[in-house]
Amino acid sequence: MGKAVINNKVRGNSHELFDKELLNHKEDLYDLVEIIKVLKEKNILPVITAILTKNDNNDSTEIGKITNGIKKGVESSMESLNAGKELNTFQLMKLMKDPDINRAITFLLAFLKGMGKSL
Secondary structure (H helix, E strand, C coil): CHHHHHHHHHHHHHHHHHHHHHHHCHHHHHHHHHHHHHHHHCCCHHHHHHHHHCCCCCCCCHHHHHHHHHHHHHHHHHHHHHHCCCCCHHHHHHHCCCHHHHHHHHHHHHHHHHHHHHC
């Protein structure tokens, strides 16, 4: 029984400290709530939540695919950069036939077109 009293006392002290911290940062909390409202209105909050809560690398959502693609693209580009190889025009033309590169370029161009329409 003594253990429960100690735990309740510690828990009570934690809540008091937490409440004090909340009062010390009241303006920041109001700002945070306003930011969350804007993110919800713009329908950005679900996207951010999905990105921040994503734990596995095999996410099948569009955001997950894009995030994984960006990670792999950065890894590949850093390997290429560290190798010090330069690309000439003929190599670039040959790479355009690569299905992975073609898919990525098609995606980027469609993304840019969609983004341009909304601007």
